[in-house]
Amino acid sequence: MLPRYHVAVFVHGCFWHGHDCNRAQRPRTNTEYWGPKIQGNILRDQRNADLLQQANWDVFTVRECTLERDTESLVDRLASLRNAVEQPE
Ligand SMILES: [Zn+2]
Secondary structure (H helix, E strand, O other): OEOOOOEEEEEEOOOOOOOOOHHHOOOOOOHHHHHHHHHHHHHHHHHHHHHHHHOOOEEEEEEHHHHHHOHHHHHHHHHHHHHHHHOOO
């Protein structure tokens, strides 16, 4: 969180946050537990992001799989975030 600039950066583990990628495959056993559990996390993430945006915060979410596979575009995103923070509109 960067309160001075109203910027929130979240780093999400793919499994726990129900990302649509192959790191996030749900267990085949105990689905009646994992389904609602992960779904609840997704809804909570969405609610938190909505609340922050309503309060005029910029929300950036970085996924675990993006960190692993696409460091370059992540660095670009963070660089543009830094520019935005340094030059507020
Ligand atoms: Zn992912």
